[in-house]
Amino acid sequence: MPGRTDTAGDTGFLTRQWTAEPVLAVALCVLVGIRLTLPYNAPLGGMAGLLLLPLWLPLLRRFRLFVALAVLLVAATVSGLLLTWWLSAERVAAPSSMIERSALALCLLGAVGALLWARTIVGLSTVAIAFGAGMTLGIAGDLSGTVSWRFTFSIPLTVLALAIAARRGGFVPQFVVIVALAVIGAANGARSNTAMLFLAAVVLIWQRLGRAAGTSRRRAGNIIGVLLFGLAVFFIAQAAILEGFFGEATRERTQSQIDESGSLLLGGRPEIAASDALIRLHPLGMGSGIIASPADVTAAKSAMSSIGYDPHNNYVERFMFGGGVEVHSMLGDFWLWFGVAGLAVCITIAVIAGLGLERALRDGVCTALAVYLATRLVWDLAFSPAVSAMKTLPLALVVLAVPVAAVIARRSSPPPPSPRRAAAGEARRGI
Numbered sequence: 001m002p003g004r005t006d007t008a009g010d011t012g013f014l015t016r017q018w019t020a021e022p023v024l025a026v027a028l029c030v031l032v033g034i035r036l037t038l039p040y041n042a043p044l045g046g047m048a049g050l051l052l053l054p055l056w057l058p059l060l061r062r063f064r065l066f067v068a069l070a071v072l073l074v075a076a077t078v079s080g081l082l083l084t085w086w087l088s089a090e091r092v093a094a095p096s097s098m099i100e101r102s103a104l105a106l107c108l109l110g111a112v113g114a115l116l117w118a119r120t121i122v123g124l125s126t127v128a129i130a131f132g133a134g135m136t137l138g139i140a141g142d143l144s145g146t147v148s149w150r151f152t153f154s155i156p157l158t159v160l161a162l163a164i165a166a167r168r169g170g171f172v173p174q175f176v177v178i179v180a181l182a183v184i185g186a187a188n189g190a191r192s193n194t195a196m197l198f199l200a201a202v203v204l205i206w207q208r209l210g211r212a213a214g215t216s217r218r219r220a221g222n223i224i225g226v227l228l229f230g231l232a233v234f235f236i237a238q239a240a241i242l243e244g245f246f247g248e249a250t251r252e253r254t255q256s257q258i259d260e261s262g263s264l265l266l267g268g269r270p271e272i273a274a275s276d277a278l279i280r281l282h283p284l285g286m287g288s289g290i291i292a293s294p295a296d297v298t299a300a301k302s303a304m305s306s307i308g309y310d311p312h313n314n315y316v317e318r319f320m321f322g323g324g325v326e327v328h329s330m331l332g333d334f335w336l337w338f339g340v341a342g343l344a345v346c347i348t349i350a351v352i353a354g355l356g357l358e359r360a361l362r363d364g365v366c367t368a369l370a371v372y373l374a375t376r377l378v379w380d381l382a383f384s385p386a387v388s389a390m391k392t393l394p395l396a397l398v399v400l401a402v403p404v405a406a407v408i409a410r411r412s413s414p415p416p417p418s419p420r421r422a423a424a425g426e427a428r429r430g431i
Contacts, residue, residue: 016122025118026130028052032111032394033134036141040100043390045134046107049114056113059120063401065352066116072345073109076338077102080288083339087290097324098289101337104386105345111394119398125167128369131395132160149188155391157181158193158372162200166367171208174368175201189250192379195237200371202229203361211364222361223354230375238264260308269383270309274320275332277303285339292321300327326385333386346381349397353377356400373399 016022032045049056060066084098118127135156142152158181165177178201185194203226240246241254257267266272277299278286286292292300300321301311320326325336334342357374360366373396380389 022122025121026126028114029118029122029127029130030134030137032114033131034138035135035391036138040096040103041387042100042103043107043111045114046103046110046394049110049112050106051110052114052117053110056117059116060113062404063116064355064404065348066112066397066401069112069345069348069352069397070109072341072348073105076334076341076345077105077288079285079341080105080338082287083285084287084289087287091286091293092291093287093289094291094324095289097291098287101288101324101386104390105334105338108390108394111390112397115394115398116401119401124399125163128163128395128399129160129167132156132163135391136160149184150190150193154181154185154188154190154193155376158197159369159392159395162367162369162372166369169365169367171204174204178204178368186246189246189253191237191241191246191250191254194246195233196372196375196379197368198237199230199233199375200368202233203366203371204368207361207364207366222358226357226361226371262308265383266307267309269328270304270307270311271320271328271332272383273303273307273309274300274311275327275329275336278325278327278336279332282336285342286325286336287339288337290324292325296325297321328385329382330384330386330389331381337386349393350378350381352397352402353400356402359402359406360400370399 028045028048031048032043034045036044038044038047060070080101081098084093087093115127115131118130122130139152139156161177161181162174165173178197182194182197182201185197206225206229238254241250244251254264258264260267260270278292278296281296281299286296301316304311304316320328325333327333327336331343331346334346336342338345353374357366357370360370373392376392377389377396377400380393
């Protein structure tokens, strides 16, 4: 798992002395993962993390870009309030929405801070397992509605199973878990989650082949490689779905979405067009408490109609524009709610994830959980509501966090010779 250089507390579960501090650390991880909510949908775990700010605030500077992320989240919250005040002169403002979205941004900071502190106490592996256990316990709260693998079980059980499998870093346990989860996902129409698991498997194999060959990849090679694998998995998965490997219902749903807009992504996420229209109208943002005006809604609907989607339905009227603005994209939501500061938050999150994944691959210690969380983070930034993205985002950021000390140590040590250069040197020395 990335960040092993900062996992001094990652000792055996049974051999650990479970004093009050590690017990509190594990309880915090479970609490953040389970996502119990207070009024205004403020997550209890994030609020607890904010109350423990003195514990984790000094830790932020130990990880790359986490001070910047904290500053930007606070700035985004303030920006959302100021934009709401500014636009309330000409549009309707909803104080409840403003409080809810401000709490969402600040509680993300609290959740990340709490998990970072827990990482220094019990280690990264225990943090991931406890968080996954919390998510799994949280399934009980979803059993009253429509229950399905795709919407209820897939993400919590994937995180927990991958966290357990990654504890020792072995290839076989992780690969077996990926295959089992992918088969279940394919049989239940969980397209995106299954594709993320396929990508995790491909990256694990790629990393294992590189280690076996004794080759080291440069930073650009890792990034480009993962991007190309991601594209390949997308098109292969789409072809498999259209061939019926995910079941007839999934095939028909996918074919219908492609027929509507000419693209699976646009057909599956027509909110992209609404996001584009609203951001063009309000490039500086709308505010965390502003309700879209009739002109805004008309512009968004026109954009959605232009890609073949019929926007005249309750989903658009109520979910997207009934109590504010919700465009089914964390990037779009944060930009419209918090303005440029919200956009900067999303960019910083993406950079943290990219740096963490690249470093883990370069060190040959990348786990399936890290690949899955990084892929889901990118997916959520583009295609998931901000509230939904919060389910795994705190854990993703902590798993992919790169310790500053590790970066300094690498820069101060001489680069290892490549196998080709080492062989050439040995030949010259007559070895």
